[in-house]
Structure formats: C-alpha cells, structure tokens
Amino acid sequence: MPEGKIIKALSGFYYVLSGNETVQCRGRGVFRKNKVTPLVGDEVVFQAENDKEGYILEVKERKNELIRPPIANVDQSILVFSAVEPSFSTALLDRFLVLVEYNQIKPIICITKMDLTNSEQYDDIQSYANDYRQAGYEVLLTSSETEEGIKDLYPFLEGEISVFAGQSGVGKSSLLNVLRPDLELRTNDISTHLGRGKHTTRHVELIKVGDGLVADTPGFSSLEFTDIEMEDLNFCFPEIQQKSEECKFRGCLHLAEPKCAVKLATENKEIPVYRYEHYITFLQEIKERKPRY
Structure with a gap:
C-alpha cells in the first residue's frame, strides 16, 4: 500500500503527499469508530483508486500532536509575536512556550513588525529578547516590510517540519509571503474596534519552504492547560x-x-x-x- 504525509485537511478531504504527487483522500469509517481524526502532518497508509483520489487506511503513530492548531509530528514551532499592533505580550508568549515545551517541540521565538516600533518600544523588545535568550531560547527580530531578520530564519527551516503559531494579526501570513512570495497568502490589518487581528488563515496546510515544510495555521489567542499537571x-x-x-x-x-x-x-x-x-x-x-x- 502507498504511504505519504497529510499536507492539508479541508472540508472532509485529506491531501496526501506521496513522492511528488498529491492524492486527495477521504478517511474510512474506522477512524470515527476508533475516535482517530487524521491530522495535517500525519504519516498515513492509503489506498488510491486512481492517481488523484483515494482512502486513508491507517494513521501511523505520532511523535507529538497539537490540538489548536490541529497538527501532528512537528519538529519545531515558530512562535510569531508582534512587537506592536497587537502589543507584545510576555504572558501570552509564555503560555505558548509552555504548551510547546510540554509537547516536546522545539520553540523559536520570532518577533515581527520591528519596523513599527518607536525607540522606547524597540528597547523594550530588545530587553525581552535578551531575557528569553538567557533562558535558552532562539529569538529572531524581524520585519516583513523591510525584510529585517528574515534571512536569519531560513537556516532554522531547512529539513524541518515547522508550525507557525501565534495570536491572530501578528503577521504570520505576511512572514510566509516573504519566505515564499509566490504563495500570495491573504493578509488583513488589525481590527481597530477589537484591537486584534482578523483571521486570514482558515485551515492548516503544510507549505514547502526550501528543504523544509512550514504550516500556516489559523490565529488564536486563548490556550488551556488541559493535560499539564x-x-x-x-x-x-x-x-x-x-x-x-x-x-x-x-x-x-x-x-x-x-x-x-x-x-x-x-x-x-x-x-x-x-x-x-x-x-x-x-x-x-x-x-x-x-x-x-
């Protein structure tokens, strides 16, 4: 039976990358019975009725999985947080870091929109960045507008499966557009009424960047410690x-x-x-x- 990796899940279909081909698959009823939901990132065994359509027969054992965003077998998480618009939040970043650490996924902190900071805000972000580096984290300061720091991100993506995660409106899609200009991912400005970003990514999808795969994920701003003791x-x-x-x-x-x-x-x-x-x-x-x- 052919095997592959789910790179996109949308409207009940799972798009499985096998070699250089992508096969659109459905899940067999056995998954509902066993309460197993295939996730983007899953390594699967499938049956192809032709070279374009098939059925997933087996989901292989996962090394890790996240619930929000729903994705499995991640090597590292690029935690994207903006310096401003929305304002940088150490409380929210630490919440993300805890969940990533608990799932044994390597975190990399990427602070965006550095071009929008004034001198005081810039100094504050530098101070926070130093704190997190002192704790042992990789911290990148970037701007999708000026492309500051973008070249520093590429080496981290090589040969890895990375998930871009963070609060909505921080510039995840803008960052991916710089890494892969041909993607032309949709972006939106911050809602002035709500003070947070509008959701522009509607589903999880693995995208090839260099020799690595990167997941763009729907933005979210609340996380719960459901399994952590x-x-x-x-x-x-x-x-x-x-x-x-x-x-x-x-x-x-x-x-x-x-x-x-x-x-x-x-x-x-x-x-x-x-x-x-x-x-x-x-x-x-x-x-x-x-x-x-």
Missing part, C-alpha cells in the same frame, strides 16, 4: 527547571517551600520576575482546573 510545569520553564535542582526539597513547586532556589534566583533577578509570576499564575490555573471525566 502541576509537577509538569516546572519542566516547561527552562531557567526555573535548572534552578530547581538547587532547591532543598525534591518536588518543590516554588510557592511557599523553604530554601527554594527558584524564589531566591527571582529575588536576585537571575530569573525575570514576570517569568516567575507567569509560572505561579499557570500553576494556580492548573490547580483550579475542573477534573475531566
């Missing part, structure tokens, strides 16, 4: 996880425990206060989460 959160903040090894008590949650190295490092400004505060906020959110039945 309190003891997991520590590992989703690299600098907190590193310092936690010096805590007196194993399993320290860095709340009110004595001789907590993380709290001490925060007081000494070795860990940014906002990162620690977000950790505590997320911890409380997980603690208060309604149990699933």
Whole structure:
C-alpha cells in the first residue's frame, strides 16, 4: 500500500503527499469508530483508486500532536509575536512556550513588525529578547516590510517540519509571503474596534519552504492547560527547571517551600520576575482546573 504525509485537511478531504504527487483522500469509517481524526502532518497508509483520489487506511503513530492548531509530528514551532499592533505580550508568549515545551517541540521565538516600533518600544523588545535568550531560547527580530531578520530564519527551516503559531494579526501570513512570495497568502490589518487581528488563515496546510515544510495555521489567542499537571510545569520553564535542582526539597513547586532556589534566583533577578509570576499564575490555573471525566 502507498504511504505519504497529510499536507492539508479541508472540508472532509485529506491531501496526501506521496513522492511528488498529491492524492486527495477521504478517511474510512474506522477512524470515527476508533475516535482517530487524521491530522495535517500525519504519516498515513492509503489506498488510491486512481492517481488523484483515494482512502486513508491507517494513521501511523505520532511523535507529538497539537490540538489548536490541529497538527501532528512537528519538529519545531515558530512562535510569531508582534512587537506592536497587537502589543507584545510576555504572558501570552509564555503560555505558548509552555504548551510547546510540554509537547516536546522545539520553540523559536520570532518577533515581527520591528519596523513599527518607536525607540522606547524597540528597547523594550530588545530587553525581552535578551531575557528569553538567557533562558535558552532562539529569538529572531524581524520585519516583513523591510525584510529585517528574515534571512536569519531560513537556516532554522531547512529539513524541518515547522508550525507557525501565534495570536491572530501578528503577521504570520505576511512572514510566509516573504519566505515564499509566490504563495500570495491573504493578509488583513488589525481590527481597530477589537484591537486584534482578523483571521486570514482558515485551515492548516503544510507549505514547502526550501528543504523544509512550514504550516500556516489559523490565529488564536486563548490556550488551556488541559493535560499539564502541576509537577509538569516546572519542566516547561527552562531557567526555573535548572534552578530547581538547587532547591532543598525534591518536588518543590516554588510557592511557599523553604530554601527554594527558584524564589531566591527571582529575588536576585537571575530569573525575570514576570517569568516567575507567569509560572505561579499557570500553576494556580492548573490547580483550579475542573477534573475531566
């Protein structure tokens, strides 16, 4: 049986890339019975009735999957956040980072619209970028308008399956248009009434960029920690996880425990206060989460 990778899912059809051919497939009823929904990025076995149409028979085991956006087998996530319009949010970025880290996907932070910043905003973004680099993250400062920093992004995409994710209106589609001008992806300005971007990407699709595949995804601005437990959160903040090894008590949650190295490092400004505060906020959110039945 032929095998391939789902590169697009739209209106009940799955477009499977097999070699140099793309075959439009439907899922067999067995998937509904087994509650398995094929996702973009899935490696699948399919049966082709002809060279253009077929049926997916099997979804191979996934190394990871995301729910929002719905995609599987991702190597890395390019977290696209704008410096302005909408304003840069460390709280939202940290939320994305936690979910990406939890799914064992390498995050790369890409801050767009640097050309729109004034000197004060520019300095603020540079300061935040330094904080995240200090924590071990790759941070790129870019502009789709001037193409600043775009060439620095290409090497990260080579040979990888990357998902572009972030709040709507931050310039994901504009960034992809610079990387692949022939795409001519639709973009929209920020809604002045809502203060956020209008959704321009309606479905998830893997697009070839150089020797890699990149997913453009619908924008979204709310994420929930549905599967993450309190003891997991520590590992989703690299600098907190590193310092936690010096805590007196194993399993320290860095709340009110004595001789907590993380709290001490925060007081000494070795860990940014906002990162620690977000950790505590997320911890409380997980603690208060309604149990699933």
